[in-house]
Amino acid sequence: MKLKLVAVLFLLFISCSDDDRIIDDMALEGDWILSNVACYCFFGEDVDFSLTTINFDVSRAMVTVSNESEYIFFRENGEHFYGGQANRINFSDGFVYFFETRGEQLTLTFEDNPDIADDEVTYVFTR
Template sequence: MKFQFVAILFLLFISCSDDDRVIEDLALEGDWTLSNVACYCSFEEDVDFSLTTINFDSSKSMVTVSNKSEYVFFRENGEHFYGGQVNRINFSDGAVFFFETRGDQLTLTYEDNPDIADDEVTFVFNR
């Protein structure tokens, strides 16, 4: 019986590897302003993406979205809890985004559903 218990503990221990890290979100922390949306869609020439801002608070695992435009680009206004692993952000509605930060730029790319054509969308934010 002790052997089985030790074996189970060992398996649990080795299954918790670096691949299971929680989201690496320290680089996300703070305010971001939308600068571009790349998708299979079109926008009027005078659309001001900068009217959409987000704020990541990693201590609460929350992103606050503010849309001051008639358009909703990233998410609805308000606070949204997020989770994820490594470079993926998951929201409670099932939306998943891959993120990449490079200096003062944040890129959020919607995880493509292969069963839906043209659902690819990338949001580019700047500090």
């Protein structure tokens, strides 16, 4: 009886291992260039969104952000660890984004807080 219990516990332990991806992020892998920001905000006509790039390293669950602009889009410069479930990316500061990839385009949409007006923002990246 004890052997059966140990076997069941072993199978449960293996089925909960970190080998299973919680977040469906394989399509995020690689370099992305910001092409547009959609929000209730104003940017002058001369804003060059392409000065912001990101790189997803899904094997390390890390995104590296590089901002060469006077504006900071998406996140601060540097490396940021992420987690999540399905199509949601969570960062340690509590920011959550929904992501969608279609071919060479990545859309990251900030998870809206219904108690805050005008916090909706969507980032569009291309390869």
